[in-house]
Amino acid sequence: MVMSDATADAAGDAETPKKTSSKLPLILGIVLALAGGGGGFFAAWSGMLPFGGSAHADEGDAGHAAPGDHGSTGDHAAPDDPGVAVPMGDVAFVEVPQLVVSLGTTTDMHHLRFRTSLEVAASAAADVETLMPRVVDVLNTYLRALEPSDIDAPGALIRLRAQMLRRVQLVTGREAVQDLLVQEFVLN
Structure with missing residues (x-):
C-alpha cells in the first residue's frame, strides 16, 4: 500500500506522544536573576562598586575609614574621582x-x-x-x-x-x- 505524504504525516503524529513543556528553565532563570540582583545590590551598598552609597559612611566619623572599608574616602583616593568626596x-x-x-x-x-x-x-x-x-x-x-x-x-x-x-x-x-x-x- 502506497501512502501519500499527508497520510504518512497524519499517521506519524498519532503514534508520537505529546511532550509537556518543562518549567525548569523559567524557574532557574528567575532564581539566577534574583541572585544576581541581590549580589549587585550588596556590591553597590557595601562600596565594592564606585557608584554605590555605603550605609556605613553615614555612621561615625566619615573622615576616618576602618581598615578594609573600600567605600570610604581615604588618602589613597584621587581628588578628580566623581565618587570621592573632597573635604x-x-x-x-x-x-x-x-x-x-x-x-x-x-x-x-x-x-x-x-x-x-x-x-x-x-x-x-x-x-x-x-x-x-x-x-x-x-x-x-x-x-x-x-x-x-x-x-x-x-x-x-x-x-x-x-x-x-x-x-x-x-x-x-x-x-x-x-x-x-x-x-x-x-x-x-
Whole structure:
C-alpha cells in the first residue's frame, strides 16, 4: 500500500506522544536573576562598586575609614574621582573672568557668553590666580575653535566641559585644578 505524504504525516503524529513543556528553565532563570540582583545590590551598598552609597559612611566619623572599608574616602583616593568626596577645607573656588566668543556668521547664534569657576586645592589657589591669563587664553582659544554643530549636539556641554578641564589642567597642573564648574553658557 502506497501512502501519500499527508497520510504518512497524519499517521506519524498519532503514534508520537505529546511532550509537556518543562518549567525548569523559567524557574532557574528567575532564581539566577534574583541572585544576581541581590549580589549587585550588596556590591553597590557595601562600596565594592564606585557608584554605590555605603550605609556605613553615614555612621561615625566619615573622615576616618576602618581598615578594609573600600567605600570610604581615604588618602589613597584621587581628588578628580566623581565618587570621592573632597573635604571642604581643602577646596577653594577661583572665578574665571567672563568670556564672550564670536561663533562666526554661519549660524543664527553669533556669540557665546561663558563664565566658569575652577575648583582648586586650597593650597594652589594663589598659583592658579597667577596663571589666570594662561587659563583665559586656553579657554578662549578652545571656545573660538568650536563649530556651531559642536555646541548644538546632544550632550555637548558635558563634552565641552571635560575638554576645557583637560586644557586648564595642562596649564595649571592636574593636582591644582580638580574641576571646572560652568556658571553661565549663553548663546546669543
